[in-house]
Amino acid sequence: MVSEVFAGLSAFKTMLDTAKGLKDINDASGRNAVAIELQEHILTAQAAQMALVERVRELEEEVAGFEAWETEKQRYKLTKCAYSSALVYLLKKSEANGEPGHALCTNCYERRTKSILQWNGEVIISSHFWVCPSCGAKVSTHGEDLPEFADA
Ligand SMILES: [Zn+2]
Secondary structure, rough: OOHHHHHHHHHHHHHHHHHHHHHHOOOHHHHHHHHHHHHHHHHHHHHHHHHHHHHHHHHHHHHHHHHHHHHHOEEEEEEEOOOOEEEEEEEEHHHHHOOOEEEEEEEEHOOOOEEEEEEEEEEEEOEEEEEOOOOOOOOEOOOOOOOOEEOO
């Protein structure tokens, strides 16, 4: 991004220097050559400006994504399951807004991704296995110790 800014500024300085030199050129062919050179610099500056506008748009999207995640993540509470000691982010009951209770993968949560753990139907003795569809992490809970909601 910084290099794009300097490229744009450099193009403008070159254009200014070239334009200043126009007054010293007396013949038409010399002025035409300088005019063509100026057009090239203008195109370079326009390309640099377009790249900067695109980068600003990308950064604005990224900031909006961070802000949305900061709001979304407040709906969950890191919870330790009573028997298995598995850690999950549980939806707070006060933040449910009609959604059924669910748990998020801690791995994905830390990477700003909301990924709901899904029971894979596997039960071994009294352990239930939950899988993250995004990263593939597997969480084992003992029996029914994965609460539906977090309290707070
Ligand atoms: Zn995950």
